[in-house]
Amino acid sequence: MTDELDSREVTPLVDEAVKKAAVCWVSVGKGPAVALWCLPLEGTLLVVSGPGEQSAPGLADADAAQVTLRGDHGGRIVTWPARVTRLQPGTEEWEAAAPLVAAKRLNASGPTADLIGRWATEGCALNRLAPAGTPVAGADLPAESLAEPPREAPVVRATRKPFRLHKVRRR
Template identity: 50%
Template sequence: MDALVEEAAKKAAVAWIAVSARPAKLVWCAWLGGALLVVSGEGEQTLPGLPEAATVEVSLRGDHGGRIVTFDAEVSTIRPDDEAWGELVTQLAGKRLNGAGGAEDLARAWAERVERGSCSVCRLTPVGGTAPMPDDSQAAPPRPTTATRIPRRPFRLHKVRGAAKERRS
């Protein structure tokens, strides 16, 4: 595994994940056991197609928003009856901000949702090397929308003409 990927992932609380041809989405994650763990589904963040995907593209950014590294990751799901569940998911629940109840309660709720098929806990294991950094900014144009806003007229505290006449006299 690339040392840059591991170091950036250990410090990351969020990652940009692109599933298939969809635009990348920002999700919270945690680096545990040599992989990024992501929870998605009912009551959590949405990342359509993640449990079914074989690989995804992951981008990690630094404290100031600049991209540090982009890499491909192999997707595997963790089920409550897996050995890794007890070891990793309780730690993941402890890292969850604003979780309802304690880590054990949250892990139990995730297990119930996974059994119902409304939630998934995915392990994203880095494969291959890192993608080269692009030469351009990679800025995307705004997405088309029907939303419009009529700009307001500028606020004027007083009439400029009247004040100019008073200064002349």
């Protein structure tokens, strides 16, 4: 196969994966990938982050990122380079995209208009992630597992032995 044929075959894969995406894994620079809630719109993904929203380190000021989309059973479908565009409040793009993202936001406190206003005033970033380059093809994916140990967090507790009401007899 030629590179031209590969890119034509992979592009529909990215388009289809983006259409069905609800969560994407985004890494900026050499940082770790972070799972983010997203909204697909016209072949791109919209992601909101900032105070009171999901944490996306470095994404608000980035120009490029790596996006990984997974299937229903957790397996990686495709990883592609993305062009990151921050939508600014008051622009035509913001006015079109922000209400769509706010309407799909789960567990939002208050009406959609208040949520959009909070995003604009508190410095939240509404970013558009658009495919920008050739996706990582199957042959380019690593053969070993990319699983990482859990990151340190203050909410992690030491595991205890399970409680047993009665003695367990061993035969």
